[in-house]
Amino acid sequence: MLGSTKSNVTVGIAVLGGIAGLSYALAAAAAPPGGTAAAVEFTPDGKLKRPVGYRKWVYVGEVVTPNDMNDGEASFPEFHSVYMDPESFAEYEKTGKYRDGTVLVKELSGVGSKKAPSGNGYFQGEFTGLEATIKDSKRFKDEPGNWAYFSFGHKYPLKAEVSKNSVAACNQCHQDHAQKDDWVFSRYYPVLRAAAPRSK
Amino acid sequence: MLGSTKSNVTVGIAVLGGIAGLSYALAAAAAPPGGTAAAVEFTPDGKLKRPVGYRKWVYVGEVVTPNDMNDGEASFPEFHSVYMDPESFAEYEKTGKYRDGTVLVKELSGVGSKKAPSGNGYFQGEFTGLEATIKDSKRFKDEPGNWAYFSFGHKYPLKAEVSKNSVAACNQCHQDHAQKDDWVFSRYYPVLRAAAPRSK
Numbered sequence: 001m002l003g004s005t006k007s008n009v010t011v012g013i014a015v016l017g018g019i020a021g022l023s024y025a026l027a028a029a030a031a032p033p034g035g036t037a038a039a040v041e042f043t044p045d046g047k048l049k050r051p052v053g054y055r056k057w058v059y060v061g062e063v064v065t066p067n068d069m070n071d072g073e074a075s076f077p078e079f080h081s082v083y084m085d086p087e088s089f090a091e092y093e094k095t096g097k098y099r100d101g102t103v104l105v106k107e108l109s110g111v112g113s114k115k116a117p118s119g120n121g122y123f124q125g126e127f128t129g130l131e132a133t134i135k136d137s138k139r140f141k142d143e144p145g146n147w148a149y150f151s152f153g154h155k156y157p158l159k160a161e162v163s164k165n166s167v168a169a170c171n172q173c174h175q176d177h178a179q180k181d182d183w184v185f186s187r188y189y190p191v192l193r194a195a196a197p198r199s200k
Numbered sequence: 201m202l203g204s205t206k207s208n209v210t211v212g213i214a215v216l217g218g219i220a221g222l223s224y225a226l227a228a229a230a231a232p233p234g235g236t237a238a239a240v241e242f243t244p245d246g247k248l249k250r251p252v253g254y255r256k257w258v259y260v261g262e263v264v265t266p267n268d269m270n271d272g273e274a275s276f277p278e279f280h281s282v283y284m285d286p287e288s289f290a291e292y293e294k295t296g297k298y299r300d301g302t303v304l305v306k307e308l309s310g311v312g313s314k315k316a317p318s319g320n321g322y323f324q325g326e327f328t329g330l331e332a333t334i335k336d337s338k339r340f341k342d343e344p345g346n347w348a349y350f351s352f353g354h355k356y357p358l359k360a361e362v363s364k365n366s367v368a369a370c371n372q373c374h375q376d377h378a379q380k381d382d383w384v385f386s387r388y389y390p391v392l393r394a395a396a397p398r399s400k
């Protein structure tokens with residue numbers, strides 16, 4: 001009887017192991033109890049290693065600030081795909097809050113085309129850059145809102161690890177324009193607005 | 201010894217059960233061996249029920265065809281967020297092919313703003329529509345490429361279930377312009393291009 005039960009459990013694990021969900025599940029399970037971000041890694045001297053696996057995180061929205069609408073040089077060229085780590089997103093769905101350890105990754109890509117069979121518009125070209133912001137009340141206790149901002153560059157090859165940016169470079173703008181939404185420009189991200197419990 | 205092993209396995213399952221990844225994993229595990237789409241459901245008479253949970257699928261890209269760049273009325277207004285069911289994406293990563301049962305969901309949202317602190321551009325407003333395409337060589341054996349296309353509407357409230365569109369309404373355009381990429385406009389989706397094994 002015990003043997004049979006164990007066998008069923010083993011089969012169940014084998015099935016889970018064979019599918020895409022498992023790496024996602026294990027990544028989330030690796031979060032330490034302290035609530036700091038396990039979705040990303042830091043070097044011993046506090047630099048953020050370039051995130052991996054974020055294209056399977058939860059997509060929260062897209063912005064396009066094309067160069068041709070910004071005097072030829074957008075501050076964040078040009079498409080911005082924003083992702084949140086899945087465990088923090090699950091918490092956000094329950095509470096509407098960004099938990100300690102929340103990681104938002106912004107992947108940049110260029111405009112590849114402005115005309116397609118579906119019409120005129122902006123169509124993604126190649127990946128160009130990567131940025132991230134992390135909320136952590138211990139690691140970033142001196143940052144406004146406890147959010148630190150990192151940029152791995154706006155052109156390839158991306159940097160492998162980077163120190164956080166100065167408050168003036170990133171945080172200040174988020175604080176000035178989005179402090180009421182905990183420093184996140186959720187007004188531009190309908191996925192975030194729809195996921196918050198107050199909207200259900 | 202056996203008891204100890206079983207206990208460890210049970211603990212492992214409990215840990216997995218407590219995290220966000222499990223519903224994702226179970227959804228994928230529910231796919232029947234026949235290879236048809238378990239990520240979505242059909243009515244007994246073959247209509248597609250409106251997909252749920254797709255905002256936690258794998259995001260494959262964004263297009264914006266704004267009304268103001270299309271004589272005031274885009275064919276697909278205006279932002280298109282495209283998602284693939286995770287199990288099919290995992291297969292795509294291994295083979296570069298869209299397996300039988302692949303579901304691509306296109307969620308539409310309007311332009312909410314054209315100016316933000318990050319610059320001029322297009323910023324997402326509210327959700328407006330939902331479409332889907334499914335490849336299934338059994339269920340859609342008579343459709344070109346075995347892809348069928350569905351639209352739940354371009355304004356809310358969305359339809360709860362819909363029949364597939366005629367070939368002329370959707371498939372023909374995909375066939376005319378993207379047949380070499382199995383009817384998918386992957387040229388506009390760098391996530392798909394990067395995930396295909398030939399690019400690694």
